[in-house]
Amino acid sequence: MERSSSVVTTAASTRPGRHRAAPSRVERRTTRRPEPRAPIRDDRSFRVDIEGLRGIAVLAVVLFHAGLPGIGGGFVGVDVFFVISGFLITGLLWRELDSYGTIRLARFYAARARRLLPAACVVLVATAYGAILLLPPLRLRDVLLDGAASALYVGNYRFAIQGTDYLAADAPPSPFQHYWSLCVEEQFYLLWPAILIAVAWLIRRAARPRTGQHGRTSHRARRTDVRSRCLYTLAAIGLLSFLADLATTTNLPPWAFFSLPTRAWELAIGGAVALTAWRWRELAPAALRALGWAGLALIALACLVLDESTPYPGTAALLPTVGTALVIVSGCGRTMSDAGRILATPALRTTGRLSYSLYLWHWPVLLLAPAALERDLGLSERIIAVAVAVGLAALTMQFVEKPVRYAAALRASPAAGLAVGGVATAIALSTTLVLAVAGPTPVGHGAAAPSVTIAAPAPTQPAAGAAAAPAPNTLVEQLTAQVQAAVAASAGARPVPSNLSPALADAAGDKPAVFTNGCVRSWLDLGQPECGTGVTRSTTTVALVGDSHAAMWQPALELIADRRQWRLETMAKVTCPLMDLPITSPYLGRTYTECERWRADVLARLRAERPKLVVLGMSRRYGGDFGFVSYDRAWQDTLGRLVAELRAAGSAVLVLGPVPDPHSIVPTCLSAHPDNASACAPTRPVAVNDAGIANETTAVSSAGGRYADLTQLFCTAEQCPVIVGNNLVYRDDNHLTVEYARTLTSVIEALADRALAPA
Structure with missing residues (x-):
């Protein structure tokens, strides 16, 4: 910022100076630049008041x-x-x-x-x-x-x-x-x-x-x-x-x-x-x-x-x-x-x-x-x-x-x-x-950690010889227990493993393609393009709908869609939950009209296309600056009405519960604590709102949908580790890495099957 208090231009500077005769030919040849007219300056040329005004300006900024x-x-x-x-x-x-x-x-x-x-x-x-x-x-x-x-x-x-x-x-x-x-x-x-x-x-x-x-x-x-x-x-x-x-x-x-x-x-x-x-x-x-x-x-x-x-x-x-x-x-x-x-x-x-x-x-x-x-x-x-x-x-x-x-x-x-x-x-x-x-590249230098593999147990063999799959609830419980064991083994003070996936330096870019190809709509984007993956010509459609916390599950659901011969249609918009809540965008500083229009367009598509299953996902980090608060009464009521509306249109509904809030940018935190990953792991009471999850479960179940409480996929009774096995769980301060989402594919598939099963 220019800080010099220079001469003030006043009426005096507009008075014409003494007129000079036109220079002679000799003067024109020997003078590089015309001699300036002597500027007439105010007798109070230095503005001491402006110097003080600069003092007020810097005090305002600094104290703010x-x-x-x-x-x-x-x-x-x-x-x-x-x-x-x-x-x-x-x-x-x-x-x-x-x-x-x-x-x-x-x-x-x-x-x-x-x-x-x-x-x-x-x-x-x-x-x-x-x-x-x-x-x-x-x-x-x-x-x-x-x-x-x-x-x-x-x-x-x-x-x-x-x-x-x-x-x-x-x-x-x-x-x-x-x-x-x-x-x-x-x-x-x-x-x-x-x-x-x-x-x-x-x-x-x-x-x-x-x-x-x-x-x-x-x-x-x-x-x-x-x-x-x-x-x-x-x-x-x-x-x-x-x-x-x-x-x-x-x-x-x-x-x-x-x-x-x-x-x-x-x-x-x-x-x-x-x-x-x-x-x-x-x-x-x-x-x-x-x-x-x-x-x-x-x-x-x-x-x-x-x-x-x-x-x-x-x-x-x-x-x-x-x-x-x-x-x-x-x-x-x-x-x-x-x-x-x-x-x-x-x-x-x-x-x-x-x-x-x-x-x-x-x-x-x-x-x-x-x-x-x-x-x-x-x-x-x-x-x-x-x-x-x-x-x-x-x-x-x-x-x-x-x-x-x-x-x-x-x-x-x-x-x-x-x-x-x-x-x-x-x-x-x-x-x-x-x-x-020349700055250091952050890498894990702890011992290599085992990878985590979650797989459905082999089916039992009844006396008649036919394979019998576990009941949906039983399969969910069995797969969740496998993840919970891996989470428990990863809790506590441990150095960042040398085979961390993704590496800390690559974590920020570890996001599904839907975040970069236009499927996840940004703040000002309107409409929702076709974003089909899996078997795109399939007559069975599953819709993944919500904000960026829905889209982060796309890698897991895409694998499921390939396996099940489904068409997966991803419909997502940043900071825009599908529920009918009056919303203000703190990023735009105004009513988030783009979100309201997107919701209307997506709901119209869901009513018309009637997907077999709608998977709803959304962040629970909305505060009062959005015009509503996650888990409050309006949130619960609109969630229940949305599920009921989708069920009435003929779709099964699976609502994914929240992932724990790590309260830090996890890769950055780990780069500062390479010898103790637990320094970046929040305690469960800090990361998880158990009362809010319980209320959501009631609202969704009452409306005929299925609710997936995901807490055990991330937390023990005391802590929510940010590394599970060799998987980095978060790519930033709230979104999952592609690797961890894929690691949980079998659990998400079992949850989808449970949502599709007859009540």
């Missing part, structure tokens, strides 16, 4: 990230920074354009490089080494690639892509994630000067040169015209950006939050204030005072009433951005406003001077401290972590920011300033890439 109660909207401090940067940079560029007729890009970019890149490089490299020392090995590659993207100032788009990936949506935040806002501003710095130069060039190219008295009038008009066209261009960019923001906040929240096209309007508001500042100077002092108080009130309101559940940016971002613009406008007057006097207090100005380094340091300190202590931090510990970040920020400002920013040799030579920025970027990029490549 520290979890201080009552500041649920502190993230709006970033929006305040955007408006400030738009104001300062546009004002700086306009003064240069007005004085020289162009923008000296090398000098501009060299100043930005000296100001921003050395400190960013120091923090980025320190964070990379901190990650190597403190984070689980399995997280390191992704985290370090986050750092590499941030070093190239494209990290915001990497975070946007990760945020739209359902399977990565619940991943822990990266210690480099705060660099996203710096990426947005660097991209703005890259594009905005070029746009201003292009606007000025087009206007001057179209204008006919004049001389004499009329030439003075023409010059003055062209100068006003350039400013106006720059303002119109900025307004058009801002409007298009705001419309893009509104559209993506509804449908693609991560892109709305992280990308320049959806944040440019905030920078544009600051730029518009800079280009019109000379007009604000003429406002009455009382009006400016009122604007200043109103601006501070809007910023405070945003910090207090917004929170992480607010769809953002969207219209909610108008609160801090308009508020910041009003505060800046109030400081454009001939005397300092009341709000400006508050902002100019020494404490806020000191915080403002420290804001850039503090912003860089606070997030990695808060993210890595829990990893160092191997536990979550309490509020007092988070405040201590912030204090540590303040100390690091002060050292960085004193020994990195100031020496590089104010070095006379670097200020005099744009090439040297750019070289400093290039070296800093190269160091940061090479450090993260080398550490990512």
Whole structure:
């Protein structure tokens, strides 16, 4: 983020300077660049109120990230920074354009490089080494690639892509994630000067040169015209950006939050204030005072009433951005406003001077401290972590920011300033890439574990000689007992086996093809394509229906379908249980209309196709942010009605109970505890809701369906191990691996047979 409080553009800067006679032919030959008109500056060129405003912005962000109660909207401090940067940079560029007729890009970019890149490089490299020392090995590659993207100032788009990936949506935040806002501003710095130069060039190219008295009038008009066209261009960019923001906040929240096209309007508001500042100077002092108080009130309101559940940016971002613009406008007057006097207090100005380094340091300190202590931090510990970040920020400002920013040799030579920025970027990029490549690959180094094979017992031979299969309930019990024995043998403190399947490094990608071929519908997808597997021409259809927790059983059911000559039709949508519950998507920040439409389409298909068996699966991790809670009364009632409806349509119904909740990203946890897998295994009371399962069993049975309590396939009476035999049970923090789902194929087949058997 741009942190320099540069000269404010005021009415004085619009007054024409003394007209120079046209240069002689000799002057034109010997002068590289026209001598600039001396810019007329405000007598109060340094905006101390903006320095204090930066202090408020960084305090809001830092205290929000520290979890201080009552500041649920502190993230709006970033929006305040955007408006400030738009104001300062546009004002700086306009003064240069007005004085020289162009923008000296090398000098501009060299100043930005000296100001921003050395400190960013120091923090980025320190964070990379901190990650190597403190984070689980399995997280390191992704985290370090986050750092590499941030070093190239494209990290915001990497975070946007990760945020739209359902399977990565619940991943822990990266210690480099705060660099996203710096990426947005660097991209703005890259594009905005070029746009201003292009606007000025087009206007001057179209204008006919004049001389004499009329030439003075023409010059003055062209100068006003350039400013106006720059303002119109900025307004058009801002409007298009705001419309893009509104559209993506509804449908693609991560892109709305992280990308320049959806944040440019905030920078544009600051730029518009800079280009019109000379007009604000003429406002009455009382009006400016009122604007200043109103601006501070809007910023405070945003910090207090917004929170992480607010769809953002969207219209909610108008609160801090308009508020910041009003505060800046109030400081454009001939005397300092009341709000400006508050902002100019020494404490806020000191915080403002420290804001850039503090912003860089606070997030990695808060993210890595829990990893160092191997536990979550309490509020007092988070405040201590912030204090540590303040100390690091002060050292960085004193020994990195100031020496590089104010070095006379670097200020005099744009090439040297750019070289400093290039070296800093190269160091940061090479450090993260080398550490990512050279970092350890997590593998199990315990003794090889036996594989788990679950098979139906041989049929008994009655006296008549005909083979008799066990009764459905008996077969389920026999197969469950085999799995329970393997689970019990795997409980306790054991190292991760060397033959773990899948390997820890491969676990994240160990998912059924239906998750990648469009069968499992993502948030915004509508409809449900044909997704038949098994014997696709069979006249016997089994439907696997639900959210991603239904789809994770597809590998087992596909094997069963092949064996039984069934057509298996998979119908699934992420975070969308089939029950008729009003649903809000916390990922989209709005009513999940796509889920509601998908449910209607799927139910219509099930009524029309009447599959022999419908297997229902769904997560039980839905909380109040979805508009309902797993296992509550509405959940039980709608589940019973759904089963009854499917039974009335002629289908047998099997409802799969929940898998235990491991409460961690299991492969990552195991990579941090390779000698003790039980450190990642939750206790049964923590992982399993026995009362909820009992209520679901009653609701399903009362409606004529069959319920499969799967707890014994995962847990002993005390613990739910995350490795059974040599099988890794979970690929993330809630989905099964393909291997373990296939291991349980015989049990799922027996459960299906029991559901199909006459009552």
